[in-house]
Amino acid sequence: MASTSALFSPAELTFAQVPLTHSAAAAHPDDEVPLRLDGRTPLQYRDLVLETGVSQAQGALGSAKVSIEDAAGAGGGGTTEVYAGVRGEIETMSEAAPSVKADLPIHLASLLASLFSPASLPPTLLSHLVVLPGSKAWTLYLDILILSSSGGNVSDLSIIAARSALAATRLPLTRSIGFDEAGAQSAGDGAGMTVDEGFSGLVKGGKAGVRAVDFELIDGGEQGVRLPGWEDLPVGITLNLINQLPHLDATVLEESATSSQLVASFLPSGAVCGITQLGEGEIEYARVLPLISEASKYALELMKGLNAKLKAA
Structure with a gap:
């Protein structure tokens, strides 16, 4: 994005853009399509490392750590590593509501607060937070710590870490x-x-x-008891755009070469539950719906993979 583009020369930015725009514009199916610096296609994700139960600090009821490597050294190399923890307190129902306590950029804190708001959470999960009807309920606090961001794609990893920590949360009986x-x-x-x-x-x-x-x-x-309906927690995914063409899971160099980002969040049904645009570039109106449709496909694939990993959390 614009805030990090000064880290790289125009030649480096142009070099990163080539494989992210060439494939869609290839003149012939037999044309050799250049790959990204780490060998990926534009819509290919790197391998994620996800762990749950990584911390019980401050009485965490659920926690997760997710990391990703910039294996090819693109953008100077590095790792993005994000921790998430869920704390809970029983409060009066008039005051109780899921909330995010995050040491994050404003846009990311706002995104997480919207994604995991009561409107997006599974009804079975919300009902399980009630201790005494009309009187007492659990309030869940989500803490996010970005330990390192040098691997890029902080937004997606923060969403994955938060979702995984909530999915692994167990409430005391x-x-x-x-x-x-x-x-x-x-x-x-x-x-x-x-x-x-x-x-x-x-x-x-x-x-x-x-x-x-x-x-x-x-x-x-x-x-404790695991929250029912955790499999139906929403998930979000970031489409990084260059010349209106999307790529997923951008490294720091690729983010610097990106004009704008579209973060789309989805329920298991495929319904959209949030859209956020980041960056200074514009997104053509005619491209919005096709981009959301494309994001939905990859977000639901990500949800399926996460649920399989979190089944035994």
Whole structure:
């Protein structure tokens, strides 16, 4: 992008642009298409290294680390490495809402806050955050740390790290505490309960005259229960544009040669849940829908790969 283009000479920027624009303009199918400096085609991703459960700092309920290498040394070489952690607190429902606590550029913090807003999160996951209906619920705080950005593509890796940390999050088990009409305390059956099962019998037609007024953590339940619906968490992907032509997973050099970026986010159904344009270049109106359609295909492939990796998290 423009902020880093001063790191490279015009010759280096032009050299990086050639394979990212030539393939779509090839005059004949038999023409030899030049590859990127690391041997990739324009729409090919590098190998990602994803780990979960990497930290329990500040009582993290879920964490992830994702990294990617600039193996060919393009743009001086280097690695992009991003950590994400999820913390949780039980608060009153009037104050509770998913939020992002991120030491990030403003545009990236805004992107993550929008991507993982209640409107984009799976309903089954949101319902599982409720501890006492109408009273108490978990509020999740997402912390992002960009340890290194010299490999490029910080936006996608931050999204992947955040999504993976949320997918690996486990909430401690709780059970409700109620009082009958005589004022005697009554606790829900905590055996094998998840977060909302502990109070369901008390507020959904359970014991007559018993109401849930408080909750407690279940002994031995610190390991917690994984959030249902984590497979349906949204995912985002960045299309880097040169002459209106897209390429994925840009290195620092390629980002410097890019005129603009389109970050598109999707639900598992393929529905768009967010679009952000970065950079100083313009995107032709007629190109927007085809670009979003192309981004959807690769985003859903990325989601499928992440879910397979995170299944055993």
